[in-house]
Amino acid sequence: MQQTDITLSPLAFHPSLHQLVWGTESWEVSAVPGNESIxxxxxxxxxxxxxxxxxxxxxxxxxxxxxQGGGTFPLLTKIIDAKQDLSIQVHPGETLAQRRHHCxxxxxxxxxxxxxxxxxxxxxxxxxxxxxxxxxRVADGSIVQYLARHEVHPGDVFFIPAGRVHAICGGxxxxxxxxxxxxxxxxxxxxxxxxxxxxxxxxxxxALDAIDFRVLPDYLTRYTPALGQAVPIVSCPYFNVNxxxxxxxxxxxxxxxxxxxxxxxxxxxxxxxxxxxxxxPPTATSQNRSFAVPSGTAATTASGPxxxxxxxxxxxxxxxxxxxxxxGNRPLRLLETYL
Ligand SMILES: [Zn+2]
Numbered sequence: 001m002q003q004t005d006i007t008l009s010p011l012a013f014h015p016s017l018h019q020l021v022w023g024t025e026s027w028e029v030s031a032v033p034g035n036e037s038i039x040x041x042x043x044x045x046x047x048x049x050x051x052x053x054x055x056x057x058x059x060x061x062x063x064x065x066x067x068q069g070g071g072t073f074p075l076l077t078k079i080i081d082a083k084q085d086l087s088i089q090v091h092p093g094e095t096l097a098q099r100r101h102h103c104x105x106x107x108x109x110x111x112x113x114x115x116x117x118x119x120x121x122x123x124x125x126x127x128x129x130x131x132x133x134x135x136x137r138v139a140d141g142s143i144v145q146y147l148a149r150h151e152v153h154p155g156d157v158f159f160i161p162a163g164r165v166h167a168i169c170g171g172x173x174x175x176x177x178x179x180x181x182x183x184x185x186x187x188x189x190x191x192x193x194x195x196x197x198x199x200x201x202x203x204x205x206x207a208l209d210a211i212d213f214r215v216l217p218d219y220l221t222r223y224t225p226a227l228g229q230a231v232p233i234v235s236c237p238y239f240n241v242n243x244x245x246x247x248x249x250x251x252x253x254x255x256x257x258x259x260x261x262x263x264x265x266x267x268x269x270x271x272x273x274x275x276x277x278x279x280x281p282p283t284a285t286s287q288n289r290s291f292a293v294p295s296g297t298a299a300t301t302a303s304g305p306x307x308x309x310x311x312x313x314x315x316x317x318x319x320x321x322x323x324x325x326x327x328g329n330r331p332l333r334l335l336e337t338y339l
Contacts, residue, residue, distance in 0.1 A: 006043045008056055010307045011314040013037040021194050023083040028312045031073035032182050049073055062259040062317030064339040076180040077264055084170040087189040092210040093162035101183050105162045108178030109234045112156040119171035122147040123158050124219040138187050138204050148219055157221040157233045163212035177337055179238050185210055242336040246326050254320040259339035261315040268332035272313060274304030275321040
C-alpha cells in the first residue's frame with residue numbers, strides 16, 4: 001500500500017470487549033501495545049490505529065498530539081460496565097511512571113452513563129490516613145472506610161488525577177478517558193480470585209510512592225449542562241473534555257488547538273461533516289470559539305465529506321473544523337476530547 005494512495009480521513013474503530021472478574025470493559029480507542037484499536041471503515045479498514053499514526057503523524061495527531069504521545073496515540077478510552085466492585089487502585093504520575101516503568105503516568109476522568117439506585121464510586125480520601133497505618137489498613141481492607149464514597153447518577157463527572165486512590169463500584173456503567181498507559185497499582189481486591197482462580201497481584205508497596213494522601217473537600221466535577229453548546233467538563237495538562245448535547249447542528253472550529261479531536265458517542269445518533277477547506281487558517285473570530293448553526297443551514301457551512309458517528313470518531317488535527325448534526329428525534333449526546 002502506497003502512502004500517497006490513502007486519503008486522510010476521520011477514523012472509526014471496532015470496540016474490543018474484555019471480560020473481567022468484576023464485569024466488562026470495552027476498549028473504544030486504544031494504542032496500548034497488544035490491545036490496539038482496529039479501524040472499522042475506509043481505506044485503512046482492518047489496520048491498527050498505530051498504523052494510521054505512522055502514516056499521517058502530525059496531520060492526524062497535531063503538534064500537541066505528536067509531542068504528548070511521542071509517536072503513539074496519547075489517549076485511551078473505555079466503556080466500563082461494573083457488575084461488581086473493581087479493585088481499589090491508584091496510578092502513578094508522569095515522573096514516577098517514567099522513572100519506574102519508562103512509560104506515561106495515568107490521569108483519567110469518568111462520565112457516568114448509568115447507575116443502579118444507590119450505586120457508588122470511591123474517589124479520594126474522606127479523612128486523613130496516617131502513612132504509618134497505611135499497610136495495616138490495606139491488608140485488612142479497612143482503607144475503604146477512609147475513602148470518599150459518592151452515590152452517583154447518570155451525567156456525574158469525576159476527574160481522577162494520578163495519585164488519587166479510586167474504585168468503580170458495582171452497578172455503574174461509565175465512559176473513561178485517560179492517558180494511554182496500563183500502569184495500575186492495585187491496593188486491595190476484596191480477597192477475590194481472578195478468572196484464573198488465583199488472587200490478582202497487589203502493588204501495596206509501589207502504590208505508597210504514588211498516593212496523594214491529601215483530603216479534599218469535594219471530588220465531584222460540577223458543570224451546568226446546556227443544550228446546543230460545548231460545555232467544558234475537564235481541562236488538564238493531558239486532555240480537555242467537553243460535553244455536547246445537541247438537537248441542532250453545531251459547528252466546531254478547533255483547528256487552532258493543534259490536536260486531533262476525539263468524539264465519543266454517549267446517546268442518540270449523528271453525523272459529522274468536514275469543512276470543505278479544512279487547511280484554511282482559522283480567522284481571529286473563529287479561533288477557539290464554537291457557535292451554533294441554525295437548523296437547516298449546516299449544509300452551507302460544511303460541504304466536505306460526511307461520516308456517521310457510531311461509537312467513537314477520531315478527527316485528524318488538520319480536519320478539526322466540522323459540523324456535528326443530530327439525526328433522529330432524540331438529542332445527540334457526546335464527549336469531545338482534544339489536547
Ligand atoms: Zn483507574
